[in-house]
Amino acid sequence: MDRNTLPFLRVAARNRLRERKLRRVLGPDLGRPVSWQATDNPLVGETAAIFESSHDVHKWSQYFEAYDAVLAPLRDRPIRMLEIGVFRGGSLEMWRKYLHSDSLIVGVDIDPGCATFDDPDRNIYVRIGPQQDTAFLRGVIDEFGPFDVILDDGSHVNSHIIDSFTFLFPNALADSGAYMVEDIHANYWWTHADQPATFVDFTTSLIDAMHAHYFSTVGEQLFHAGDTKRETAIQVPFATTIVGKIEFYDSIAVIHRRNRDLPRSIFRA
Ligand SMILES: C[S@@+](CC[C@H](N)C(=O)[O-])C[C@H]1O[C@@H](n2cnc3c(N)ncnc32)[C@H](O)[C@@H]1O
Incomplete structure (x- = not known):
């Protein structure tokens, strides 16, 4: 048996189970099989326009909607952006063109050749x-x-995505910041699914x-400001x-x- 055959078979079996469960959970209307036609619609949006005039960028067309939604409100001020996965440097250039000119853009990559795109x-x-x-990653946070x-547009390996997220989201993301993970399709491909749990x-x-905070509480009054039963502190994961x-x-x-600053139930971090 080829070295790659076993992981392939394992992930294929997992995906078959997933598909079966999906159809069951979706029910007869949402889960009924249909034929879905490929379309080549023109790209829309500002990041898409920059993408189309850029070189050496590796993005799927449906991502531009998400980029525009996250980045457009941040364009009028300098921000700090970290991209995992530099490849040929094209996406760093894309963010350079799109973001406020004083924004700081940091790329990390495992390939030493990507150091050529460092341009302080x-x-x-x-x-x-x-x-x-x-x-x-701690060094990158301390520096930038x-x-x-x-x-995260790096390895797309399930465990790597989760390891990076569980460290960077609490330790490197600013208040109100956004953490994007792309190429999630690779979660379902044997080439990247190194563990059963996907992102x-x-x-x-x-x-x-x-x-x-609802696990150990029952009843709305526990959350009403002014109620005698109101909980004022509760143990929750960070x-x-x-x-x-x-x-x-x-x-x-x-x-x-x-x-x-946004209210959320009665609790404040
Ligand atoms: C899809 S490419 C990045 C594409 C780039 N962001 C773009 O849009 O043009 C993925 C990159 O992740 C890098 N990579 C792979 N494994 C990695 C790892 N474990 N840590 C950091 N980078 C990794 C690869 O060297 C490659 O350059």
């Missing part, structure tokens, strides 16, 4: 190391963080974490206090760090 005169920095190495936007599975735990919003597009997710 233009506020573009590249650091070389593995995205799953928290000591390396905290970041307003983090984009998508992980985000269901993040959704649970957003609601962890994630409960900082995950504000989770958005999914096809193959790209955006997890927003909570704006501390």
Whole structure:
């Protein structure tokens, strides 16, 4: 048996189970099989326009909607952006063209060849190391963080995405910042699925974490300001206090760090 056959068979079996469960959970209307036609619609949006005039960028067309939604409100001020995965440097150039001219753009990549894209005169920095190495990431945070936007376009290996997220989201993302993870399709491909839990599975735990203050409480009055039964403090995972919003597009997710000034139940981090 070829060295690659076993992981391929394992992931194929997992995906078959996933598909079966999906159809069951979706029910007869949402789950009925249909033929989905490929279309080649023109790209829309500002990041798409920059992409089309750029070279050496590696992006799927559906990502531009997410980029525009996250980045457009941040364009009128200097921000700090971290992208995991530099490749040929094209996406760093794209962000340079799109973001405020004083924004700081940091790329990290495991490939030492990417160091050639380090360009401090233009506020573009590249650091070389593995995205799953928290000591390396700590150095990047100490040198450049905290970041307003983090984009994971690195190895796309399930465990790497989760390791980077669990370290960077709490330690490197600014208040109200956005953490994007792209190429989520690779979660389902044997080439990248090094463990059964995908990043998508992980985000269901993040959704649970957003609601962890309801695990040990029952009743609205516990959350009413002024009510004698009101809970004033409760033990929750740190994630409960900082995950504000989770958005999914096809193959790209955006997890927003909570704006501390927005009310959320009765609790404040
Ligand atoms: C899809 S490419 C990045 C494309 C680039 N962001 C763009 O849009 O043009 C993925 C990059 O991740 C890098 N990479 C792979 N494994 C990595 C790891 N464990 N840590 C950091 N970077 C990694 C690869 O060297 C490659 O340059």
